[in-house]
Amino acid sequence: MSASPVYYSLSHRLNTYALKLTAWLVLFFLIVPILVIVPLSFNAEPFFTFTPGMLQLDPSAYSLKWYAAIFDSNNWILAIKNSFIIGVSATAIATVLGTIAAIGLSSQTMPCKRLIMALLLSPMIVPLIIVAAGMFFFYSRFNLVATYTGIIIAHAALGVPFVIITVSASLSGFDSSLYRAGLSMGASPLKVYWDVVLPIIRPGVISGALFAFVTSFDEIVLVLFLAGPQQQTIPRQMFSGLREVISPTILAVATLLIVTSIALLITVGLLRRRAQRIREQ
Numbered sequence: 231m232s233a234s235p236v237y238y239s240l241s242h243r244l245n246t247y248a249l250k251l252t253a254w255l256v257l258f259f260l261i262v263p264i265l266v267i268v269p270l271s272f273n274a275e276p277f278f279t280f281t282p283g284m285l286q287l288d289p290s291a292y293s294l295k296w297y298a299a300i301f302d303s304n305n306w307i308l309a310i311k312n313s314f315i316i317g318v319s320a321t322a323i324a325t326v327l328g329t330i331a332a333i334g335l336s337s338q339t340m341p342c343k344r345l346i347m348a349l350l351l352s353p354m355i356v357p358l359i360i361v362a363a364g365m366f367f368f369y370s371r372f373n374l375v376a377t378y379t380g381i382i383i384a385h386a387a388l389g390v391p392f393v394i395i396t397v398s399a400s401l402s403g404f405d406s407s408l409y410r411a412g413l414s415m416g417a418s419p420l421k422v423y424w425d426v427v428l429p430i431i432r433p434g435v436i437s438g439a440l441f442a443f444v445t446s447f448d449e450i451v452l453v454l455f456l457a458g459p460q461q462q463t464i465p466r467q468m469f470s471g472l473r474e475v476i477s478p479t480i481l482a483v484a485t486l487l488i489v490t491s492i493a494l495l496i497t498v499g500l501l502r503r504r505a506q507r508i509r510e511q
Contacts, residue, residue: 264488271296271481278478296482306483308460309467316378316463317446320385324442327386328393329435333423335394336401347394354391361388362455369456376458384452389442396441400434433501440494440501448487 238246274293275281283291300306331350335343353361365384366375374380404427412422428435450465457466464483471480 267481267484268488271478271485273478273481276478278476278481296478297486299477299479300482300486303479305462305467306479309462309464312461313447313464316381316385316461317443319378319382320389320446321439321443323382323386324389324393325435325439328390328438328442329397329431331390332394332397332401333427335398336404350394351391353388358449358451362452365452366455375456376461378461380456381453381461384456385446385449386442388449388452389445392441392445393435393438396434396438397431400431404430433504437498437501440498444491444494447490 269284270278270280272292272294273281273284274291274295281291300310334340335347335350340346362384365380369375369380369384374383408426408430409422412426413419417425448465450463450469453461453463453466454469457463462470464487468480468483471477
């Protein structure tokens with residue numbers, strides 16, 4: 231924790247500490263319900279509560295059988311496979327389109343920049359239920375409902391705004407004289423972007439891709455509207471399990487998702503630090 235500036239009065243210091251304490255309490259309030267899932271996923275009994283043996287730290291009260299049940303179930307295997315196929319495909323499309331859009335919007339000569347930005351970021355603002363309903367009726371005309379293609383396109387549309395935001399943030403610190411220098415040396419605009427611009431903004435592109443992947447991996451509303459039985463994803467399988475057969479296997483899957491999310495957040499943090507160091511150089 232950094233020290234307060236020397237010119238802070240006692241009231242300033244108290245307000246600073248109170249703000250930090252409040253922030254930590256809010257974080258604790260939000261995180262604890264999620265972390266409770268982790269020990270419950272090791273429950274040897276098919277319950278969603280802590281058994282007396284678990285509270286007494288009895289080793290026999292803990293088990294990995296719910297994790298093993300994930301890989302013994304064809305439904306969960308299909309859901310995991312679909313989530314990665316759809317997530318990776320949608321991320322690739324969103325990253326390419328979002329990066330191109332961000333580069334175009336960074337141009338000073340781009341007309342109607344604010345209007346275009348608002349339209350591209352609208353999937354983040356419009357409620358997903360409205361987006362899903364609109365896509366369902368639109369996709370029905372082209373027979374894209376209950377197809378991998380339809381879901382991938384829909385998830386890519388949700389991921390594009392995240393890529394645009396992160397890449398635009400990286401481009402805000404880009405020295406445009408480097409681009410002009412590359413052109414003055416005879417390189418084509420495409421080659422300058424590939425060899426000069428892209429390496430500099432790469433941390434922002436990767437961060438946007440990770441956000442797009444997480445958005446696709448955790449999305450359920452569009453899947454409920456557009457997916458068929460063969461496009462079952464992890465969130466939809468969890469939703470179905472809660473409605474039909476409640477099993478601690480859901481807690482085991484949720485724990486794995488928590489670990490995956492933490493790993494992605496750490497990666498994003500490291501990429502942001504790297505981008506900051508590049509800007510300072």
